[in-house]
Every structure is written in structure tokens, then in C-alpha cells.
Amino acid sequence: MKKILLRIMIVALLLGTAYATSPIKIDAFSSRDIARGATGDDVIELQARLQYAGFYNGKIDGKFGYGTYWALRNFQDKYGLPIDGIAGSQTKKKLTSASKYDQKFVMDNLKKGNQFTHYGGTPLSAQVKKGGGGRENMNLPSKYSQQDLNLMANAVYGEARGEPYEGQVAVAAVILNRVEHPDFPDTISGVIFQPLAFTAVADGQIWLTPNERAKEAVLDALNGWDPSENSIYYFNPITATSKWIWSRPQVKKIGLHIFCH
Amino acid sequence: MTMKKMIFVLAYALVVVSVFAFTKTTENNKLAILLSNQYAQQMADASDKMEELDTAVKQTLLFNQSEGSKKAREDIWRLSSDIKRSVASLPLDTAFSTSWINYLGRIGNYAKVADASSEPGEYHKVMSQASKNLGAMHDDWRLATAGLINGRYSMDEWNNKLNASNPDINWSNLSTSIKQYTEADFPLTASESDAMKKKELKNIDEAKVTQAEAVERFKTLFPQVSNDVVGVDRSKPGSPYPFYHIRFTDGESIGYIDITEKGGHVLSYLAERPYGKTSVPFEELKKFGEEFLKAAGYKDLVYEEARENNTAWHFVFVREEPFYGAKVFSDVIHLKLAKDTGDVLGLNAMEYIQKEKLHRQSIKKMNWKEFFHRDVQIVENELAYVENERKEQRLAHYLKVTRDENGHIGTYNVLVDTETSEVIKTEKLD
CATH class of the missing domain: 1.10.10.2520 (Cell wall hydrolase SleB, domain 1)
Structure with a gap:
């Protein structure tokens, strides 16, 4: 009986350890860490969420430049996260709980080339201006446009x-x-x-x-x-x-x- | 009856075609006149500005102190840039316009950096000669552009004259004389010559490698794509630095590598292939890149920055000078790494082959609070060697600063000479 109890406790301990050390599952973003220089859909989501939470007021264009970097650091500072300007699993988890992301709204407007913002607390329909926007396709050295x-x-x-x-x-x-x-x-x-x-x-x-x-x-x-x-x-x-x-x-x-x- | 109808239809068609042709020709003529008027105006503008340039040059010669001639020197810089732009946009003989652009660039640069680079006596000597030559060059310019400015030639006639085998203007002589004036008035400085030599890699002083050794070097560096070398060519005789051009194809990869004959250094390598979807994380790619560089013998490099694109990341690594631990931005290596597999798709080491000659330099204590406006924050501060306007390698404070710009944080790189406190470069970062 004692042996069985001991085995159960060991298995429970192992399961608990595995759970505690497993990567945090986030219901958004891709699994990669997002750092300065990155481009893509998860950068778009990062910028949109930072904007929703009031930390980012630049263009949502899918390019992780310095504007996004400082916004992310400020977010990490406010929420007591390690301040490194990298969206790792912990930061992404906190960001997901502190903001909303209307993917359809963002992607549609990027596709249509509209100017738009994604601030929380304001109806999204009031944050769109036709034309003049769009997604930056290429990440270039800073002296080129x-x-x-x-x-x-x-x-x-x-x-x-x-x-x-x-x-x-x-x-x-x-x-x-x-x-x-x-x-x-x-x-x-x-x-x-x-x-x-x-x-x-x-x-x-x-x-x-x-x-x-x-x-x-x-x-x-x-x-x-x-x-x-x-x-x-x-x-x-x-x-x-x-x-x-x-x-x-x-x-x-x-x-x-x-x-x- | 049928014949009559046919004649009517044909006559009608002929009238329609004639009207169309007439309208089209009139339209084309109008466009040609419009274009030649625009060119004539630009040529006349450039001609006027050349006179202004000559006046500005003469005005700078009135003063001994450089402060006195500052405004006139700024005019030289502005006018030479304006004329350069005009010359570049005009339909002129290529050799003639490139000679003019070169001269204008040199006179503008000389005036711009006069404060720091020349004695007042030296400035007077150079610009007095330049003023004399500018007069002669202006006469040549008027002669060369007269046909279009005074409306003697249409655009078509002007283009035909430019392309004629025996043109009535001897463009070749004109461009040769401008070149002579350029060489006489503004010879290359020692540092400019050094910069050009570096770029042209003329003075690599190492033993030659054979074609077989160059191919071997390629196979050692890129074993994954080197199974099928399609061809190896030696550079053409006009190349200032001889190199081997190796083309390869391996499975779906196709590309090239250029390797110098002297020393067997890689100039650049690039492969093209279809891309898969799997993605290697950035940190792993960076590690791959660093390991590849070490294995390839590039051991004094540090990571500077990286940019992600659809299929690959472009990495920038720069040499670290050991005495100050300063980054040397002119000794740079670029790597292109595939996002799907982490393969090295590109290596560019052209600027790394001949390392810059660096000099020790004093480091003056700076009071950054006085140097920058109060709303500027310094977020990073390190040392770097960077080329100034006079093409000299200078040790500089390499600062990253931020400033609140209407609720948005603007980020800048600022490079400040450690000895003279001169701001060598300011760059806005996106």
C-alpha cells in the first residue's frame, strides 16, 4: 500500500514538474520570440495589442522597429516583466490578457491599404481613414525607403x-x-x-x-x-x-x- | 453600285485615317516641343547658375578668415548641387555630363569641408585656379548646349546629333578638358585615394591562389551546395583586382561565389532556391551565423543588427577593434540566412578583406547634458570607428539617443568624434 502511495506521489510530482516547466501556452501569436528586426503577422498582432493597451501610437505595418521596441519595453516595465524589448512567452501572455486583438479588422485594413489605428476604448469603425496605409513588405537598411x-x-x-x-x-x-x-x-x-x-x-x-x-x-x-x-x-x-x-x-x-x- | 459603295467606304476610311494621323502627328510635335522647351529651360538655368557659382567662388576669395566666406561657401555647395542635378537630368553626351557632375561634386565638397581640411592660403590657391577654369568651362558649356537652348534643333535632331558617329560638337575633347580641370583643381587627397584603393582591392599583397584552390575554398565553406560547379571564369582583364567567378547548381540551389586571386578571399556568395515553410527561430539563426563565421576564419566580428524578410534574415556583423573595443563600421560582413533551414544563402565580405588602418585617438570627457537638448535621452553609449566627410577613420562615441516627438519616441544614432567633438553622423532609426 505504501509503495503504491509512494509511486502515485512520484508520478504526481513528475507531472507537476513537467507542467510547471512546460512552455506557457498562449492563445495568440506564433510560438517564436519576437525581437527588433522581425516582420510578419505576429509583429502586426504585437503592434495592434500594444496600441490597444495604449503603449504604441505608431503605424501598424508589421515591421518591428524602434517605435515598437520602446513601446514593448514600456509595457514590460509597467507590468513588472523583465525589460528586454523582446516579446517572449511571458510578455506575450501578459499582453494577450491585457489587450484585445481584432485580427479581421487589422488584416482587412492592411489589405485595403487604409490608414487605421487599433486603440482600445474607441469604436474601431471610427479609427479608419481610407488610403495612404498598407503593409511594409520589405525590411530595409535604414538609409533606404x-x-x-x-x-x-x-x-x-x-x-x-x-x-x-x-x-x-x-x-x-x-x-x-x-x-x-x-x-x-x-x-x-x-x-x-x-x-x-x-x-x-x-x-x-x-x-x-x-x-x-x-x-x-x-x-x-x-x-x-x-x-x-x-x-x-x-x-x-x-x-x-x-x-x-x-x-x-x-x-x-x-x-x-x-x-x- | 457596289463599286460606288466601295469607293465611298474607302474614301471615308481614308479621311478618318488622315485625320487620325494628322492629330497624332500634331500631338507628337506638341509633346516634342514641350520636351525640348523644358530641356532648353533647364540648360539655360544651369548656365545662369554656373555664373552664380563663379561669383560665389570669387566672393569666398575676398576673405582670409573662413568665417567671413562661410555664406559664400554654402552658396558654392548649394549651387554646385543644383547644377549637378540639372546636368544629370539633361540629354547630353554621357562622358561630358559625368565629367561635369564629377567637377561640380568636387568643388562643392571642397567648399563644404574647407573649414576643417585646408589652410586659408591653400583654399585661396585652389579656388583662384578653379575660378579661372570655371570661366573656360562655362564657355565650353554654352557652346555645347547652344543648339538646344536657342531652338536651332528639335529634340529628334538633338538626339541624332548626340548619337552621330561624327557629331559637330567634339564631346570627347570637351569631357577630356573638364577632366583635366578636375585633376588640376581638385586632385584626390591621400585619404580619398586610400578609400578608392580599398574599394578596388588593388593592393592586396598576398600570394595568388590557383583556380583549383579557389574551388576548394568554396567547397570547404559551402559543402551543402558545392557538388556541382557549373563553371569557373577568371575576371576580365579590366578588373582592378583579379578574381575567380564560380557558378554552381546543386539540386534546386543555383548561385555564384567570387574569390580573389590574391589570397583567395571570398568577395561575395549568393544562392537562390525555393523556400519551405518551416521557420528556424531567430536566436538559433544568429547562432548558426556566428558559428559559420568563426569556422570560416572571421574571428574578430561582433553582431550589429538583423532584418527579417519573407524568406531570409539579413545579418550585419562588424569588426571589433581590440584596443578600445570599438566597432569598425567599414569592416563589415553581411550574411543572409534562410528562415526555413538556417542555411547560409549569402555572404558578403568585400569590405572586410582589407581592414581599415586605425589610429589611436584621445578621448575628451564629454558633458552630454550640455551637448544634447534637455529632452534627449542617451540609451546606449559605446565606441566605434567611422569615416568622416574627409574620408578619415575617426574614433567616435556611438550613441543611441531618444527624444519624445509628440507622443512618439524618436530614436537616433549619433556619432561624435572623441577628440574634436565633431558630430560625424546623425541617423534616424525606424
């Missing part, structure tokens, strides 16, 4: 959509190399729209809608990759008509393009 990415993706798609991925990154890198080079305009739009600089601008192909691959290639270039090896020109030897371009020192060939200095 979404507009830079879009314009470059248009140029890359117009100029090099049939090229290998490396070639597309290289075309994007050439644009950035020109921005840094003393012989060219010092803005991305200035470089792209410089007369006679890019064929895709001259023939209007720059206004084709770029695909995800072109955007990804631009993103890699904005993050520092340069398969062109510091080139500032490129040309297609089959179609090039300028004699001058052949006089440039050539660096490498990628797909159909020769990259040069």
Missing part, C-alpha cells in the same frame, strides 16, 4: 528580367554604385532617370510590374551584395550600339550582360 526598393525593382525588372538572379542583383548594385560614384547623380531616382542611362527608362519598360524575384534581388543589393564587383556600367554585347561602351574596362560577364568600370 520602400520607394527606393520599388523604383529599383522596376528598373531591374525592365532591364534584366530574363537574366539569372545574380545578374539581377548586379544590375541593382550598379545603380547603387552610381549613387556613390562622383560622376553620377547622388540619388536612386536621379541615377535611374538620368537621360540615356537605362534602356528600360527610354522604352517605357520600367513601368512593367516587377515580380518577387526582382524585388528580392534589389533587397540583396540594398543589403550590400554586389556581384558586379563595383561596376558602374553594363551592356549587352549583342544589342549594344555605342562604341564608347566597348572602351570601358570590363570586369565580368553575367548572363548576357558584361559589367564594366
Whole structure:
């Protein structure tokens, strides 16, 4: 009898320990810790909940930047949580109990590109303004904007959509190399729209809608990759008509393009 | 009867087509005139501003003390930037416009940094010469742009002249003379030359590696994708630093790696492949990245930041200088890690290969309460080496500060020279 009782107690103790040390189940968010630099649906939920609880008054855009970071730290401070600016399981649990999240409202407005807020205590319908909003798709180095990415993706798609991925990154890198080079305009739009600089601008192909691959290639270039090896020109030897371009020192060939200095 | 009908229909169609063609041609002509007027106006504006620039240069020469010429130097910077923008947006010969843009950039920068970088005597010498040359260059500019400004050529005629094999303007001579003026007036400073050399990796002083050794280096670093090397090319003769360009395909992965011939250093690596849904947590990815870098021989790096995107995280690691424990932002490595498996999809080490030459520097005690406005909070304070406007590596206080901006917390990086207290850079963080 004593042995059975002892066994029951051990099993109960083990179960209790397992329960106490198991990860906290939260009825929202994904299971990952959310930290600065993250993007995605759980960042949207984090921002919406922080806003509901009155800690965040920035844009709900799915990008975990400094605005979200300070708001989260303030929330952790107020609720006696470890202040690290990371939404771990404990913070998420507290946030879930201290706020509400109307996922449909938030996602619908993001999809429609509306400007909206998600404050608690005010009817949500009164917190929407049409247009001017939307979700940030890419997380860029701070010196570049979404507009830079879009314009470059248009140029890359117009100029090099049939090229290998490396070639597309290289075309994007050439644009950035020109921005840094003393012989060219010092803005991305200035470089792209410089007369006679890019064929895709001259023939209007720059206004084709770029695909995800072109955007990804631009993103890699904005993050520092340069398969062109510091080139500032490129040309297609089959179609090039300028004699001058052949006089440039050539660096490498990628797909159909020769990259040069 | 049928014949008559046919003639009527054809005649009617001919009239419609003629009216359409006439309207279209008129419309095109109007657009061409509008465009050439706009270009003519921009060229004339640039021409006027060149005169203003020359005046501003002359005005700075009136004073000995740099404070006296401050306003005129600011005008030089502003006007040169304006003209640069105009030149960049005009349909001109590429070599001619790039030479002008370069000259304007240099004269503007020289005026901007004159306080810190040159003696008053030196400034006078350089700008007197520049003023003389600006006059000659302005004459060349007027000559080159006359055809469009005075309406002698339509847009089509102007473009044809630009592309002609024997143009009536000798663009090549004009751009060569601007280049000569640039080299004479504003030669590259020692630090600028260093910066360019670094970028071009010309002066790597290490033994050459063979093609087979370069491929071996690739296989050691990326064994998971190196089973099928599709091709290895040596860089073309015009490359300032020779390298091997290795292309590979392995299963669904396709990509490249560039490895320098001297020393066998990785310049960059990038792989493209379809992505799965499973997601590796950030902390694990960071650990993978750090372990990969150590195994690859990059042992003096510290984590700086990371950004998540659809399929991958982009990581930034910077070198840590051992004496001050300062981050060296010019010696940087980027990593791209797949979210689904944690594979290294990209490595960019171009800027890390030639480490910056750093100098010890005194660290002046700062009173930050006096330095910043009272509503600014310093949240992080460390040391970093960073390049200033004169392309010199300077030790700086690397501060992260916040400020309440109408209920929103604005966050900024501020870099302050430890010796001169000069604010080298201020950057708003999103």
C-alpha cells in the first residue's frame, strides 16, 4: 500500500514538474520570440495589442522597429516583466490578457491599404481613414525607403528580367554604385532617370510590374551584395550600339550582360 | 453600285485615317516641343547658375578668415548641387555630363569641408585656379548646349546629333578638358585615394591562389551546395583586382561565389532556391551565423543588427577593434540566412578583406547634458570607428539617443568624434 502511495506521489510530482516547466501556452501569436528586426503577422498582432493597451501610437505595418521596441519595453516595465524589448512567452501572455486583438479588422485594413489605428476604448469603425496605409513588405537598411526598393525593382525588372538572379542583383548594385560614384547623380531616382542611362527608362519598360524575384534581388543589393564587383556600367554585347561602351574596362560577364568600370 | 459603295467606304476610311494621323502627328510635335522647351529651360538655368557659382567662388576669395566666406561657401555647395542635378537630368553626351557632375561634386565638397581640411592660403590657391577654369568651362558649356537652348534643333535632331558617329560638337575633347580641370583643381587627397584603393582591392599583397584552390575554398565553406560547379571564369582583364567567378547548381540551389586571386578571399556568395515553410527561430539563426563565421576564419566580428524578410534574415556583423573595443563600421560582413533551414544563402565580405588602418585617438570627457537638448535621452553609449566627410577613420562615441516627438519616441544614432567633438553622423532609426 505504501509503495503504491509512494509511486502515485512520484508520478504526481513528475507531472507537476513537467507542467510547471512546460512552455506557457498562449492563445495568440506564433510560438517564436519576437525581437527588433522581425516582420510578419505576429509583429502586426504585437503592434495592434500594444496600441490597444495604449503603449504604441505608431503605424501598424508589421515591421518591428524602434517605435515598437520602446513601446514593448514600456509595457514590460509597467507590468513588472523583465525589460528586454523582446516579446517572449511571458510578455506575450501578459499582453494577450491585457489587450484585445481584432485580427479581421487589422488584416482587412492592411489589405485595403487604409490608414487605421487599433486603440482600445474607441469604436474601431471610427479609427479608419481610407488610403495612404498598407503593409511594409520589405525590411530595409535604414538609409533606404520602400520607394527606393520599388523604383529599383522596376528598373531591374525592365532591364534584366530574363537574366539569372545574380545578374539581377548586379544590375541593382550598379545603380547603387552610381549613387556613390562622383560622376553620377547622388540619388536612386536621379541615377535611374538620368537621360540615356537605362534602356528600360527610354522604352517605357520600367513601368512593367516587377515580380518577387526582382524585388528580392534589389533587397540583396540594398543589403550590400554586389556581384558586379563595383561596376558602374553594363551592356549587352549583342544589342549594344555605342562604341564608347566597348572602351570601358570590363570586369565580368553575367548572363548576357558584361559589367564594366 | 457596289463599286460606288466601295469607293465611298474607302474614301471615308481614308479621311478618318488622315485625320487620325494628322492629330497624332500634331500631338507628337506638341509633346516634342514641350520636351525640348523644358530641356532648353533647364540648360539655360544651369548656365545662369554656373555664373552664380563663379561669383560665389570669387566672393569666398575676398576673405582670409573662413568665417567671413562661410555664406559664400554654402552658396558654392548649394549651387554646385543644383547644377549637378540639372546636368544629370539633361540629354547630353554621357562622358561630358559625368565629367561635369564629377567637377561640380568636387568643388562643392571642397567648399563644404574647407573649414576643417585646408589652410586659408591653400583654399585661396585652389579656388583662384578653379575660378579661372570655371570661366573656360562655362564657355565650353554654352557652346555645347547652344543648339538646344536657342531652338536651332528639335529634340529628334538633338538626339541624332548626340548619337552621330561624327557629331559637330567634339564631346570627347570637351569631357577630356573638364577632366583635366578636375585633376588640376581638385586632385584626390591621400585619404580619398586610400578609400578608392580599398574599394578596388588593388593592393592586396598576398600570394595568388590557383583556380583549383579557389574551388576548394568554396567547397570547404559551402559543402551543402558545392557538388556541382557549373563553371569557373577568371575576371576580365579590366578588373582592378583579379578574381575567380564560380557558378554552381546543386539540386534546386543555383548561385555564384567570387574569390580573389590574391589570397583567395571570398568577395561575395549568393544562392537562390525555393523556400519551405518551416521557420528556424531567430536566436538559433544568429547562432548558426556566428558559428559559420568563426569556422570560416572571421574571428574578430561582433553582431550589429538583423532584418527579417519573407524568406531570409539579413545579418550585419562588424569588426571589433581590440584596443578600445570599438566597432569598425567599414569592416563589415553581411550574411543572409534562410528562415526555413538556417542555411547560409549569402555572404558578403568585400569590405572586410582589407581592414581599415586605425589610429589611436584621445578621448575628451564629454558633458552630454550640455551637448544634447534637455529632452534627449542617451540609451546606449559605446565606441566605434567611422569615416568622416574627409574620408578619415575617426574614433567616435556611438550613441543611441531618444527624444519624445509628440507622443512618439524618436530614436537616433549619433556619432561624435572623441577628440574634436565633431558630430560625424546623425541617423534616424525606424
